[in-house]
Amino acid sequence: MKSVLVIDDELQICESINMILEYEGYAVDYTTSANEGLDKFSAKDFSAVLLDIQMPEMNGFEVLKKLKAQKPAVSVIIISAHGSVENAIKATRLGAFDFLEKPIDRDKLLISVRNATETASLKEENEVIKKVWIGDGEILGKSKAIQNILQMIDKVAPLDTRVLITGENGTGKELVARAIHRKSERKDKSFVEVNCAAIPNELIESELFGHEKGSFTGAVQQRIGRFELANKGTLFLDEVGDMSHQAQAKVLRAIEDGKIERVGGGKKIDVDVRLIAATNKNLKEEIEKGNFREDLLHRLNVIPIVVPPLRERSEDIPILVDRFTNDISLKHKKPVTKFSDDAIRVLQNQSWTGNVRELRNIVERIIIIVDKKEITAKDIEFMFSGNQQSVDELVDTSNSFQEFKEKAERVFILKQLRANDWNISKTSEILEIQRSHLYNKMKKYGIEKEE
Numbered sequence: 322m323k324s325v326l327v328i329d330d331e332l333q334i335c336e337s338i339n340m341i342l343e344y345e346g347y348a349v350d351y352t353t354s355a356n357e358g359l360d361k362f363s364a365k366d367f368s369a370v371l372l373d374i375q376m377p378e379m380n381g382f383e384v385l386k387k388l389k390a391q392k393p394a395v396s397v398i399i400i401s402a403h404g405s406v407e408n409a410i411k412a413t414r415l416g417a418f419d420f421l422e423k424p425i426d427r428d429k430l431l432i433s434v435r436n437a438t439e440t441a442s443l444k445e446e447n448e449v450i451k452k453v454w455i456g457d458g459e460i461l462g463k464s465k466a467i468q469n470i471l472q473m474i475d476k477v478a479p480l481d482t483r484v485l486i487t488g489e490n491g492t493g494k495e496l497v498a499r500a501i502h503r504k505s506e507r508k509d510k511s512f513v514e515v516n517c518a519a520i521p522n523e524l525i526e527s528e529l530f531g532h533e534k535g536s537f538t539g540a541v542q543q544r545i546g547r548f549e550l551a552n553k554g555t556l557f558l559d560e561v562g563d564m565s566h567q568a569q570a571k572v573l574r575a576i577e578d579g580k581i582e583r584v585g586g587g588k589k590i591d592v593d594v595r596l597i598a599a600t601n602k603n604l605k606e607e608i609e610k611g612n613f614r615e616d617l618l619h620r621l622n623v624i625p626i627v628v629p630p631l632r633e634r635s636e637d638i639p640i641l642v643d644r645f646t647n648d649i650s651l652k653h654k655k656p657v658t659k660f661s662d663d664a665i666r667v668l669q670n671q672s673w674t675g676n677v678r679e680l681r682n683i684v685e686r687i688i689i690i691v692d693k694k695e696i697t698a699k700d701i702e703f704m705f706s707g708n709q710q711s712v713d714e715l716v717d718t719s720n721s722f723q724e725f726k727e728k729a730e731r732v733f734i735l736k737q738l739r740a741n742d743w744n745i746s747k748t749s750e751i752l753e754i755q756r757s758h759l760y761n762k763m764k765k766y767g768i769e770k771e772e
Contacts, residue, residue, distance in 0.1 A: 324365070325348070326362055327350070328352055328358035329371070336351075338351070368395075369397070374408065381412075398437055406543055409544065414511075418436075420542070422542045436519070460500060462637040466633065478500075485561075487601070488601065493677060497599075497626060513547050513551035513556050514557045531584065532586075533586045536585020537584065561598040562601070563600075703732065
């Protein structure tokens, strides 16, 4: 269940939002104290925060800074009776996801919270990839493919040319975009990201170009779009292949004219942005299907960068696994695990359809389930024998982390017993546990010798 924290010094507002969101299935916590809100945020994992600006202990902008410092991926929605374009711009520049004016419109609240929680989830996934790819600001990998990408980044970064990054999900397209921005002349300006797949079609134009108050149902105030927020900086259109036709037309016009127009507005606004786009789709196929504009592809695809799937750069897997084991061991407060050479070879032989993200998930499962200082090929072969879905089914059928661990432990013990022809002494030695402990485990999980 997605959880939301409300921080507003008006108890009535807190209770009203709580009632609306709980009815829609959200887990809600609220407080009228800014300091207590920060304490609650530190103690629990929230997907989104609804935050007032005018509060007695400290204003919402100060709280926003502290929230983003603790957890950059959290989506913060500012709610205020003092709505103004200046406040909206300030909040957005400090990292706010949205700005709602009081009295809060119920439909607008639900749309904003839904988008905020979904975006937070995507950001957390992206953060996982960043931690793996980036070490001291560098992209990790010794493969020729990665070295070619690094060279291309160095070439195109100082220029203002548009770049189209393609590759499967989980390969790290956003990191390439950020690396280009970091090495560009615009590095001191904003890097503004829009995930076109995470925003409903009816809201994508408002997200990109902003809207005027009253331009559509729920537009209770003026909103500044991502193009304006990225002015003088970089605008990253992630999953651009999922953008609606109408939004595609307006993006094309913005590229050609260097001007945008807010939804419901008639005024042309000058924007100076560097566009970087990314997609996991074959845009030429999407053009043939009538889903994407060919003229927009030509505009975006000035410099193409293809990020290869993990299966095509298996020599990078040892580097990635090493980074993962350090991060995961730290996360779970465990001694750092080592993967033996034969275990690494097992990982290198997998297809990794989910790329870096899938590799990270598997490494975490292995560290939790196997729970040994050094992990060998024998320890992990059960995860890749037959259909990998067997492991995923453990996750799907478990109602708690403890239940998942127990089911996985049963599978692992059974696998080792079969591999050692039900020799208890040999199996207990491999598992590094006493024979009596293994017998107790077999009794606990109902494991009996197979005929």
